[in-house]
Amino acid sequence: MSRWLSPLALPLAISLLALLVTACAPRPPADDKEAVADYRETNDPLEPTNRFFYKTNDQLDAVTLKPAAEAYRYVLPDGARESVHNMLVNLNDPTVFFNDVVEAEPRRAGDTLMRFLINSTLGVGGFFDVAKHWGYPNHDADFGMTLALYGVPPGPYLFLPIIGPSNPRDLAGFGVDIADWPFTWMTNGTTIYALEWAYYGLNAIDVRSRVLDSLDQVQKTALDPYATIRSLYRQRRESQIEAIRNDHRATVPAWFPAPATQTE
């Protein structure tokens, strides 16, 4: 089976195709300075196309992922769902580790490596987050964030089929992360291939189930849910990137004997 048939390659291909068929948002007249400033700040020149895909995704979600996530939440108790979530996070840790290293963040890379080793073994295949209690907290890292730390701007907002909110930088990062996830390259057997699909399927349900109440709230109360989600996505990404920038923890782990300090 070709490795390019990775489950995530499909939405990526559809998204790239979608970018070819785009309509542009009208620019406000130049004499309306505040409206022009708003237009620049929104940075959503493909808004009509984005809104079309937002609507399509929303309709698709209402009959597929949302009911699946609701059923998942109904059937499994809190603790069991948390364990499945831990397992999925653990499987993604090789990608997080790769990005920690490329970001030149040794402390974070060390945390991820220890998390993967501890949780894969003592945490029974990642189902239990033992490492968290041992001083190795979980953190986010993907290639979109890595690019941001290298100074790559996000570019205009994109709402893509299946993938959802994104931008050129994060979409490129998404593609790279498919390639840097070791399991992508293990598609020699049907079983592994099926497991890979199961991973992506379960991951989608897990992610959706964790935002059921928040997204419901947005759809129920927002006057323009599309604009609200655009703002939420951008703020969330920015805060994740900021969190990496502000992580100034020392590289030496807490249990390492502290070197003697000179006192005057």
Next chain:
Amino acid sequence: MLKRRQVFPLIGLAPALLWRRRAQAADPAGFVREVGDQLVGVINGPGSTVDKRGQIRQIIDRFVDVDGIGRFCLGRFWRLATPPQRQDYLALFHQVLVTSISGHLGEYKGVRYTLGRVSPHDDTVWVGTTIFRPNNPQADVQWVIATVDGGQKIEDLVVEGTSLRLTQRSDYAGFLQHNGDNVQALIDAMRRTLAQASQG
């Protein structure tokens, strides 16, 4: 007429009262605990959803800078609004904020929170909390505390890195952009959405 005997203890009390005010101003974590305990007490307490919303509204009106947030959320359209429109908008905005804050804390029993780090941010202080709601992953919520008219007020909630007032502002700007910058259309839509939310 007050006698000297009565006045002296009052003079003695004044520094204590002043001290209490100062202590309050210097203790944003205590302030957040006071508000948080009251909110959680209402959510986990007895009463119907309508009763609880009424009680939450009282707490929010007392501790949150609702009018300030409301003006911020309307952005440049605040200047375009007529005085009666501003009044209508702010009145509705009080209800919007109640729905929004209740939504973040959850309207079901079993909500609890822990206090985290306190850190200064420009002219505000951020107090970190972690909110635990049944059926939902834990959420990191920062309470942005500002000094308004000499007292402490909540100016924003930053939920998992997303600012409540910034998100609300984007929502209104998005709506207005597609409705010819018409503030009255926004007010009507707010009224409709609130009516629907209170039914559902």
